[in-house]
Amino acid sequence: MHGDTMTIQQLIPATGWCALFARHLDTGELHLWTEPLIAWALVQETFAEEGEDDAIEQSVVGLGAYGVQGVVPCPQMGGFVLTYVRDGEDLEPHRTMADALITSWEKRDRGERDDDPSRN
Numbered sequence: 001m002h003g004d005t006m007t008i009q010q011l012i013p014a015t016g017w018c019a020l021f022a023r024h025l026d027t028g029e030l031h032l033w034t035e036p037l038i039a040w041a042l043v044q045e046t047f048a049e050e051g052e053d054d055a056i057e058q059s060v061v062g063l064g065a066y067g068v069q070g071v072v073p074c075p076q077m078g079g080f081v082l083t084y085v086r087d088g089e090d091l092e093p094h095r096t097m098a099d100a101l102i103t104s105w106e107k108r109d110r111g112e113r114d115d116d117p118s119r120n
Contacts, residue, residue: 006073007060010042015089019062021079022098024106030099032091037062038071071087 018034025031032077041063062074062084074080081098085091 005046007044008041009044012040014040014062018080018085018087019064019074020083020085020094022081022102023079024102032098034085035064037064039063
């Protein structure tokens with residue numbers, strides 16, 4: 001396995017756009033919030049598989065500020081629910097989808113912890 005790489009090809013201002021985030025509160029309620037985008041990035045990802053030609057894929061992702069890590073692609077930010085919205089947009093239409101995603105990720109993460117042999 002050679003590893004995957006992501007290269008930013010172009011940056012475009014993302015004025016007025018936000019990334020949508022969600023997490024479950026201790027009460028079980030789903031909390032939705034947004035973070036402003038810094039820019040749209042045209043990225044090229046190379047997926048290298050052993051013994052095969054590299055696969056190249058281009059896509060546009062939002063870039064946001066992520067604490068001490070600085071500017072990162074939103075898909076690498078915890079709680080990002082794969083949706084971009086306009087600043088001030090009503091978030092309620094996205095609640096069902098966000099809840100399904102967060103719930104599936106929580107189940108996956110619990111499953112990975114349960115499979116960890118160091119816990120037995």
